Amino acid sequence: MNIEIGKKIYKLRKSKDMTQEKLASELGVSVAAVSKWETGNSLPDILMLCSIADFFNVSTDELLGRDKNKKKVIIVDDVEFIRNSLKAILAGNGCEIVGEAAEGNELLDILKRKKADLIFLDINMPGMNGMTALQNVMKAYPNAKVIMCSAVADKEVIDSAIELGAAAYITKPFLPDKIIEKVNII
Known part of the structure; x- marks a missing residue:
């Protein structure tokens, strides 16, 4: 386990x-300590693990390698009830919610700071509406996996979203099983 944390x-x-020297300076530790962590010869203590996770803007679970199967998800919907419903469904099925937004510009800001599966x-x-946001996301992050989740059930809109790069399309009101089914196949 030491070597896996060191690799991370x-x-x-x-x-x-960054150099080891710069990281050591930022964390207030010796260069030797950073070197020992990275080679797996020692582990940072729990407080230092938290500091490292905060510094790199990752979770301690990610740093410890305990999130390998958790999909990181961002939810974008202007209706708080829908965001909360999706959060409950996804978190209850092993996903980690790494961000939520009420419109497209907020999503783009989140993506500058956080990675999402x-x-x-x-x-x-x-x-910024969802179709424009989808275009911007696919342009900046061509490997992004986006599931459109909308009350709009028009075939033209659905086809357009898929053409723009959406991996799937779910119409509201949605069933929890439908959400999890899409998450598992994407």
Whole structure:
């Protein structure tokens, strides 16, 4: 386990283009400590693990490798009740909700800070609507997996969303089983 945590710290440090010296300085530890963590010769204590997770904006579960099967999800809908319903369904089925937004611009801001395996996206929202948000997401993150979740059941709209890159389309009102089925196949 030490070596897996060390590899994760190393990858996170490299993703920020940091030296061991810079990371040590940021965390208030010696360069030797960072080197020992990255080689698996020692583990950071629990407080330092939390500090490292906060510094790199990841969960401690992710740092410890305990989230391998959890899909990270962002939910975008202007109706709080719908967001809460989706959160309950998804979290109850092993997903980690890493963000939620009420419109497309908020989604784009979240994606600058957080990685997601899956995005649930409504169409009719104030500000940036779901179709425009989908276009922007697919342009900036071409591998993104987006499930459109909307009350709009028009075949043309559904086809258009799929053409723009949506991985799936679910109409409201949705059934929890339908949500989980889509999550499991995407």
